[in-house]
Amino acid sequence: MVGYKNYTNIHIFDHPLIQHKISLMRDKATGTNEFRKLVDEVATLEGYEALADLPTEEVQVETPIESCYTTMIAGRKLAIVPILRAGLGMVSGLLTLVPTAKVGHIGMYRDEETHEPHEYYCKLPNPISERLIIVTDPMLATGGSAVDAINQIKAHGGVNIKFMCIIAAPEGLERLAEAHPDVQIYVGHLDRELNAAAYICPGLGDAGDRIFGTK
Numbered sequence: 366m367v368g369y370k371n372y373t374n375i376h377i378f379d380h381p382l383i384q385h386k387i388s389l390m391r392d393k394a395t396g397t398n399e400f401r402k403l404v405d406e407v408a409t410l411e412g413y414e415a416l417a418d419l420p421t422e423e424v425q426v427e428t429p430i431e432s433c434y435t436t437m438i439a440g441r442k443l444a445i446v447p448i449l450r451a452g453l454g455m456v457s458g459l460l461t462l463v464p465t466a467k468v469g470h471i472g473m474y475r476d477e478e479t480h481e482p483h484e485y486y487c488k489l490p491n492p493i494s495e496r497l498i499i500v501t502d503p504m505l506a507t508g509g510s511a512v513d514a515i516n517q518i519k520a521h522g523g524v525n526i527k528f529m530c531i532i533a534a535p536e537g538l539e540r541l542a543e544a545h546p547d548v549q550i551y552v553g554h555l556d557r558e559l560n561a562a563a564y565i566c567p568g569l570g571d572a573g574d575r576i577f578g579t580k
């Protein structure tokens with residue numbers, strides 16, 4: 366992973382497997398079935414790295430040979446919170462790593478004219494304050510949806526938050542990093558810029574439509 370400018374909370378992946386899978390996702394010829402699988406796989410690969418700082422403890426285990434102390438993840442509970450719709454596509458890839466995680470949901474959509482986010486749903490595990498929270502959304506464009514979703518999670522008591530996306534635009538990445546400097550941000554690939562319609566260039570189009578086949 367590499368950093369970005371002077372931001373200490375931005376982590377950009379450079380692993381060849383993640384880059385290869387993102388390139389397949391960008392291709393407009395990639396159909397819904399394959400696209401969904403790729404989102405799932407990238408979420409697992411990103412999650413593996415993003416969870417590298419999970420606290421651990423030594424526990425005593427009886428092997429068939431002898432008793433030993435061995436490493437396990439220490440008590441911290443996890444919540445995965447996808448931003449609907451597209452963030453849903455990353456949930457099963459993270460559950461592969463942490464099957465006991467609880468899953469919350471935040472519904473946001475971007476107004477097509479203003480590009481401003483609007484929240485329409487919020488249901489989080491209760492209490493959320495004790496959990497490490499992973500917010501997922503494949504696309505970080507203007508950053509409005511991610512900033513508002515994390516505002517909402519904090520208003521519900523969330524404290525320990527990570528945000529994971531697949532593609533980010535510089536504009537949204539800086540906005541999120543500045544609005545929530547306490548949130549660690551994981552990015553599969555940093556793209557060039559936003560276009561006039563606030564789509565990421567070169568991007569991969571509308572992630573929700575490509576995951577759910579709704580175009």
Ligand code: PRP
Binds near residue numbers: 506511563
């Ligand atoms: C997309 C995407 C993000 C948001 C990013 O969702 O999944 O949530 O746009 O844009 P922003 O950074 O400028 O806020 P969209 O609003 O299209 O809803 P959908 O997932 O239901 O398609």
Ligand code: URA
Binds near residue numbers: 566568573
């Ligand atoms: N949302 C998407 O799905 N794609 C973009 O490029 C921007 C916002």
